[in-house]
Amino acid sequence: MATKSATTKEEAQTKLLTEKELLAMPESDYMNEAQLAFFKHRLKQLEQEILTNADITTEHLRETQFVPDPADRATIEEEHALELRTRDRERKLLKKVQQSLTLIENGTYGWCEETGEPIGIPRLLARPTATLSLEAQERREMRQKLYGD
Numbered sequence: 001m002a003t004k005s006a007t008t009k010e011e012a013q014t015k016l017l018t019e020k021e022l023l024a025m026p027e028s029d030y031m032n033e034a035q036l037a038f039f040k041h042r043l044k045q046l047e048q049e050i051l052t053n054a055d056i057t058t059e060h061l062r063e064t065q066f067v068p069d070p071a072d073r074a075t076i077e078e079e080h081a082l083e084l085r086t087r088d089r090e091r092k093l094l095k096k097v098q099q100s101l102t103l104i105e106n107g108t109y110g111w112c113e114e115t116g117e118p119i120g121i122p123r124l125l126a127r128p129t130a131t132l133s134l135e136a137q138e139r140r141e142m143r144q145k146l147y148g149d
Contacts (some may be wrong), residue, residue, distance in 0.1 A: 040104050
């Protein structure tokens with residue numbers, strides 16, 4: 001019987017929150033275990049999606065057939081170039097996703113790396129890889145605009 005109740009307890013802990021439940025939580029619960037589990041799950045899903053897209057692109061590029069018409073060949077090459085640019089952006093995002101997963105493991109996920117303040121649930125829902133609070137990000141973008149990068 002003890003095993004059954006322990007399993008039920010684990011299942012209750014692994015039940016993920018919904019976005020609505022997440023937003024309804026008080027600020028005092030910021031980055032508790034349930035919230036971290038929610039974002040870890042979301043980041044893992046994003047990571048898997050990116051890796052799946054990369055595999056699909058690899059297969060797609062391998063299946064390229066020879067087309068004698070130069071216009072058709074140019075169209076296919078342009079499509080491949082666009083697909084590769086998209087995968088390059090996803091590669092950069094994958095790096096950020098993996099860094100965010102590391103932050104969850106370290107216990108620093110959800111906190112601004114510049115100010116140490118909470119990034120905020122709404123911002124993390126919109127951009128789960130965010131490392132800066134909205135205000136810190138705006139300041140950084142303003143500096144980049146004024147002084148260049």
